[in-house]
Amino acid sequence: MAELEGNCLVGQSGGPTAVINATLAGFIEEALNYECIEEIYGSLNGVVGILNEDFVDLASESQQAIRGLRVSPGAALGTSRFQFKKDADYDRALEVFEAHEIRYFFYIGDNDSMATAAKLNSKAIERGYELRVIGIPKTIDNDITRTDHTPGYGSVIKYVATTVREMASDNEAVGQGDYVSILEVMGRNSGWIAAGAALCKRKDHPHDPPHLIYLPEVPFTKEKFIEDVQRVLQREKFCVIVVGEGLVDADGNYVSLGSSSIDAFGNVQLGGSGEYLKGLVEQNLSVSARSCKLGIAQRTASHCASKTDAEEAYLAGKEAVIAALENGQSGKMITLQRGESDSYVCETGLADLSEVSEGTKRIPDDWINDDGVSMNYPFVKYAMPLIQGEVDTPFDNGLPVFSKLKRVQVEKRLSVYAL
Amino acid sequence: MAELEGNCLVGQSGGPTAVINATLAGFIEEALNYECIEEIYGSLNGVVGILNEDFVDLASESQQAIRGLRVSPGAALGTSRFQFKKDADYDRALEVFEAHEIRYFFYIGDNDSMATAAKLNSKAIERGYELRVIGIPKTIDNDITRTDHTPGYGSVIKYVATTVREMASDNEAVGQGDYVSILEVMGRNSGWIAAGAALCKRKDHPHDPPHLIYLPEVPFTKEKFIEDVQRVLQREKFCVIVVGEGLVDADGNYVSLGSSSIDAFGNVQLGGSGEYLKGLVEQNLSVSARSCKLGIAQRTASHCASKTDAEEAYLAGKEAVIAALENGQSGKMITLQRGESDSYVCETGLADLSEVSEGTKRIPDDWINDDGVSMNYPFVKYAMPLIQGEVDTPFDNGLPVFSKLKRVQVEKRLSVYAL
Numbered sequence: 001m002a003e004l005e006g007n008c009l010v011g012q013s014g015g016p017t018a019v020i021n022a023t024l025a026g027f028i029e030e031a032l033n034y035e036c037i038e039e040i041y042g043s044l045n046g047v048v049g050i051l052n053e054d055f056v057d058l059a060s061e062s063q064q065a066i067r068g069l070r071v072s073p074g075a076a077l078g079t080s081r082f083q084f085k086k087d088a089d090y091d092r093a094l095e096v097f098e099a100h101e102i103r104y105f106f107y108i109g110d111n112d113s114m115a116t117a118a119k120l121n122s123k124a125i126e127r128g129y130e131l132r133v134i135g136i137p138k139t140i141d142n143d144i145t146r147t148d149h150t151p152g153y154g155s156v157i158k159y160v161a162t163t164v165r166e167m168a169s170d171n172e173a174v175g176q177g178d179y180v181s182i183l184e185v186m187g188r189n190s191g192w193i194a195a196g197a198a199l200c201k202r203k204d205h206p207h208d209p210p211h212l213i214y215l216p217e218v219p220f221t222k223e224k225f226i227e228d229v230q231r232v233l234q235r236e237k238f239c240v241i242v243v244g245e246g247l248v249d250a251d252g253n254y255v256s257l258g259s260s261s262i263d264a265f266g267n268v269q270l271g272g273s274g275e276y277l278k279g280l281v282e283q284n285l286s287v288s289a290r291s292c293k294l295g296i297a298q299r300t301a302s303h304c305a306s307k308t309d310a311e312e313a314y315l316a317g318k319e320a321v322i323a324a325l326e327n328g329q330s331g332k333m334i335t336l337q338r339g340e341s342d343s344y345v346c347e348t349g350l351a352d353l354s355e356v357s358e359g360t361k362r363i364p365d366d367w368i369n370d371d372g373v374s375m376n377y378p379f380v381k382y383a384m385p386l387i388q389g390e391v392d393t394p395f396d397n398g399l400p401v402f403s404k405l406k407r408v409q410v411e412k413r414l415s416v417y418a419l
Numbered sequence: 420m421a422e423l424e425g426n427c428l429v430g431q432s433g434g435p436t437a438v439i440n441a442t443l444a445g446f447i448e449e450a451l452n453y454e455c456i457e458e459i460y461g462s463l464n465g466v467v468g469i470l471n472e473d474f475v476d477l478a479s480e481s482q483q484a485i486r487g488l489r490v491s492p493g494a495a496l497g498t499s500r501f502q503f504k505k506d507a508d509y510d511r512a513l514e515v516f517e518a519h520e521i522r523y524f525f526y527i528g529d530n531d532s533m534a535t536a537a538k539l540n541s542k543a544i545e546r547g548y549e550l551r552v553i554g555i556p557k558t559i560d561n562d563i564t565r566t567d568h569t570p571g572y573g574s575v576i577k578y579v580a581t582t583v584r585e586m587a588s589d590n591e592a593v594g595q596g597d598y599v600s601i602l603e604v605m606g607r608n609s610g611w612i613a614a615g616a617a618l619c620k621r622k623d624h625p626h627d628p629p630h631l632i633y634l635p636e637v638p639f640t641k642e643k644f645i646e647d648v649q650r651v652l653q654r655e656k657f658c659v660i661v662v663g664e665g666l667v668d669a670d671g672n673y674v675s676l677g678s679s680s681i682d683a684f685g686n687v688q689l690g691g692s693g694e695y696l697k698g699l700v701e702q703n704l705s706v707s708a709r710s711c712k713l714g715i716a717q718r719t720a721s722h723c724a725s726k727t728d729a730e731e732a733y734l735a736g737k738e739a740v741i742a743a744l745e746n747g748q749s750g751k752m753i754t755l756q757r758g759e760s761d762s763y764v765c766e767t768g769l770a771d772l773s774e775v776s777e778g779t780k781r782i783p784d785d786w787i788n789d790d791g792v793s794m795n796y797p798f799v800k801y802a803m804p805l806i807q808g809e810v811d812t813p814f815d816n817g818l819p820v821f822s823k824l825k826r827v828q829v830e831k832r833l834s835v836y837a838l
Contacts (some may be wrong), residue, residue: 016592074588161818166719169493169821173435181715200818275694295711296600300585304722306817387817398725398806399580399619402588 004130004328006103007039008321009055012075012138013046013109013116017152018159018302019313020138021076021403023108025069026317027136028058034325041100041410046080046109047116050093051417055100055410068403070314071393073300076405082419083116090123092417097124097131099413104132106320110139110150114333115357121331122354132324135333135353136316140299142192143360146351147335151316152299154309154386157196159301160185160242161387163294164200168209168240175238180229180281180289183210184274186298187244190362191215193298194244196383198375209240214277216246217363218372220255225277226284228373233287247273303400307389312336312346319348344385423549423747425522426458427740428474431494431557432465432528432535436571437578437721438732439557440495440822442527444488445736446555447477453744460519460829465499465528466535469512470836474519474829487822489733490812492719495824501838502535509542511836516543516550518832523551525739529558529569533752534776540750541773551743554752554772555735559718561611562779565770566754570735571718573728573805576615578720579604579661580806582713583619587628587659594657599648599700599708602629603693605717606663609781610634612717613663615802617794628659633696635665636782637791639674644696645703647792652706666692722819726808731755731765738767763804 010027012020024042031040040058043049056077069076084090097105107117117135124131137144142153164183171181187193194213201208211232214220232239247255256272274291281289294301316334323329332350339345367379393400429446431439443461450459459477462468475496488495503509516524526536536554543550556563561572583602590600606612613632620627630651633639651658666674675691693710700708713720735753742748751769758764786798812819 012592016589072588073585075592079592158817162722163716163720165818165821166492166721167716169491170435170715170719173431173494173498183716272694275691290714291712292714292716293710293712294716295709296589297582297586297602297711297713300589301582302585303581384817389817390814395809398577398803398808399584402584 003036004103004132005036005038006101007041008037008104008106009041009043009102010058010077010106010108011043011046011049012077012079013107013113014079014081014139016073016075016079016300017138017140018073018155018300018305019151019310020108021069021072021074022310022313023136023138023151023317024076025066026314027106027321028066030318030321032059034321036325037104038101041102042077045078046082046113047084047093048080048082048419050096051089051419053096053412053414056405056407057410060408061405065403065405070310071302071391072402073302074402076403081112083112084119090120093120094124094127094129096414098129100410103130104324106134106136106324108136108138110137110141111144111357111360114144114353118331118353118357132328132330133353134320134324134329135356136320137333137335138313140193141187141190143190143362144356145359145361146333146356148338149336149386151309151313151336153192154306154312155301156193156298157199157383158306158309158387159298159304160193160197160294161199162304164197164210164240164242167292168200171209171238171240178233178285178287179238180241180287181238182241182243182274182277182289182291184243184245184291184293187216188246189216189360191217191244192363194242195363195375195379197242198380199383199387207236210242211236211239212241212373213375214241214243214247214373215363215368216244216248218368219250220247221249222280225280229281229285241277243273243277245273302391303393305391305393306387307391308386310391316348323350422455423522423551424455424457425520426460427456427523427525428460428462428516428521429477429496429525429527430462430465430468431496431498432526432532433498433500433558435492435494435498435719436557436559437492437574437719437724438570438729439527440488440491440493441729441732442555442557442570442736443495444485445733446525446740447485449737449740451478453740456523456744457520460521461496464497465501465532466503466512467499467501467838469515470508470838472515472831472833475824475826476829479827480824484822484824489729490721490810491821492721493821495822500531502531503538509539512539513543513546513548515833517548519829522549523743525553525555525743527555527557529556529560530563530776530779533563533772537750537772537776551747551749552772553739553743553748554775555739556752556754557732559612560606560609562609562781563775564778564780565752565775567757568755568805570728570732570755572611573725573731574720575612575717576618576802577725577806578717578723579612579616579713580618581723583616583629583659583661586711587619590628590657590659597652597704597706598657599660599706600657601660601662601693601696601708601710603662603664603710603712606635607665608635608779610636610663611782613661614782614794614798616661617799618802618806626655629661630655630658631660631792632794633660633662633666633792634782634787635663635667637787638669639666640668641699644699648700648704660696662692662696664692721810722812724810725806726810727805729810735767742769
């Protein structure tokens with residue numbers, strides 16, 4: 001295969017995770033190996049950085065800083081939910097690419113970002129601009145299709161399950177009678193994160209928390225909820241509930257819309273499903289309830305990240321470079337694939353970007369028990385390998401230390417573009 | 420000093436912490452050293468266990484289980500907020516003590532528990548029942564007087580400051596414009612926990628989060644809050660706010676009482692100050708805001724506990740036994756005292772239980788900056804040593820493993836007592 005000489009560009013997009021920077025580290029460390037790559041640029045704030053020519057020189061970062069990315073949450077290049085809106089945006093992007101001789105574009109992101117990458121790839125082909133585009137999945141939500149799971153998911157459920165186990169130790173100590181604790185976790189459209197709390201339940205320990213899990217996949221009714229809690233409280237001294245933020249009723253309406261609002265990206269800001277359930281318990285059962293909401297803390301909790309997840313995130317970054325550079329691939333997304341053997345092995349594969357960006361992966365119906373509030377063995381078998389191992393977070397003076405990039409700006413070559 | 424032969428009893432009370440079990444471990448390991456102690460009993464659920472004769476045999480627990488307590492959150496003996504209400508309760512307690520030949524009583528708890536221990540000590544003297552009573556402080560709230568700080572505090576602020584630093588990495592990645600994140604932490608009457616978030620701010624890094632800290636010590640006004648947030652957003656790309664649950668206005672009324680309720684212990688259940696501030700931001704500044712509420716998760720977050728705190732908690736347990744057994748002390752509480760030297764050294768001391776139980780320790784006014792929303796150097800100097808070092812939490816199959824006691828019941832000797 002003919003070598004394609006030029007510069008490469010990487011961007012991060014969507015919500016941060018504990019390991020999105022591990023992917024960036026894997027990408028940079030691998031990209032440094034190829035002679036046909038001259039410059040390794042990072043685009044600041046995803047595709048916004050492309051339109052604005054906001055590039056930084058990643059090759060000039062210290063090895064220490066790059067290694068530190070493997071254990072640093074957030075998004076070192078800055079992220080964004082901005083998407084190209086019009087054809088002119090794609091034209092501008094290709095113009096910028098040409099000006100900076102960018103022949104490789106890597107986009108670390110979720111469904112929306114894969115759609116952007118797919119379209120940019122098509123546009124380049126249409127224009128005859130030689131460009132290789134590879135997407136790298138990331139999201140705590142685990143809702144990207146074609147990949148067995150997403151980098152970021154293992155870490156968030158390790159943190160959530162750890163939190164549930166710790167909350168349970170509180171409830172066990174305090175709960176001499178009726179006592180309900182509620183943990184609200186993220187998940188607008190799918191319950192993958194809430195479901196992950198089920199990993200807390202040890203095999204053959206039916207009394208282990210969480211006792212009830214409410215997923216966006218299962219239509220919520222007040223009546224069943226009250227019955228569920230009553231049933232648990234008859235059996236246990238306390239009741240630990242995990243609820244996804246995007247809980248909906250039978251008509252698909254968010255149950256806690258009353259307390260939500262629209263965020264700066266135009267997304268409905270959910271949250272409040274925990275407080276909503278707390279209210280239901282107190283009003284209907286005269287039982288004391290408390291709710292916690294991890295919010296954005298859960299998507300950057302690198303101090304409790306999964307080693308498996310961090311390693312896979314790093315691997316995905318490396319494999320993206322290999323796919324484009326060694327195999328000449330373009331228009332693809334790196335996928336994580338589970339080996340066939342009983343013991344967990346993770347390999348990478350490729351999927352078409354255009355196919356990936358369609359649809360959202362939800363939890364298979366048959367992984368949810370008939371009671372609608374617990375997960376069955378196939379789910380546990382799926383998720384348990386993803387939380388294995390602990391990341392060795394560096395601490396200094398009592399607190400975790402995160403890597404910061406110098407962000408050496410690349411000189412702009414074009415005039416300003418109106419976003 | 421004449422040896423006092425008999426059995427000893429220990430109980431845990433109030434809200435759990437990450438290290439209250441480390442105190443129990445220190446207590447048990449030290450108590451095993453004394454020949455004049457025959458049995459080492461644990462009272463289940465604090466003083467409730469005394470009235471009900473609900474005792475377990477701690478000497479029969481495995482060494483592994485006791486060692487495991489040093490890294491297990493919650494309260495292994497169960498806790499309670501029950502307090503003796505009438506003279507008959509004290510009479511019953513002494514009757515139970517006599518029946519079980521208990522000559523040493525150790526109570527691990529907060530202000531209220533110290534008051535109970537003080538009164539039990541007086542009652543025993545009044546009746547001529549030879550008993551030694553030692554209190555051991557514990558609370559995440561750090562509001563017990565006469566001790567430099569309380570076991571449990573260092574761990575909660577390490578967790579909170581870690582969370583703030585991680586949230587900040589999220590905000591830094593996402594925040595390209597106005598963006599406000601709010602973290603609500605515990606603290607009904609004092610802002611020690613919220614203040615602890617200030618440890619995130621590195622020396623000579625004035626832009627470091629948290630940008631604003633709201634304490635129960637500083638009367639809250641909506642107008643100043645809006646001004647504060649505006650000022651930060653003019654200067655920074657995002658604004659990280661930490662708020663204590665017990666925020667009050669100039670008249671001492673809780674600002675977020677609307678969303679509170681009364682819990683099973685009759686305490687006003689606060690919480691909601693974070694959501695309240697979120698609402699203020701959105702209504703008054705047209706800026707996107709998110710709030711997180713760690714709730715009970717913060718008082719059992721042993722996966723992010725402070726090694727210093729865990730060691731001091733363990734030490735306090737040991738020293739309580741030494742005070743009673745070697746020095747014949749009674750009616751005292753173990754205190755943690757800071758050495759005079761510049762480098763932090765923690766020693767233990769003793770304070771009268773009766774004096775300890777009066778009042779709540781609040782943050783000194785002159786540790787809060789004039790702006791009312793940040794902490795000054797004396798606070799940082801005070802708190803920084805308390806979060807040093809990480810506890811080596813044992814993980815198995817991806818999740819922390821906590822020690823569970825066998826709880827071998829001690830045979831009851833008296834008839835049932837009506838609580």
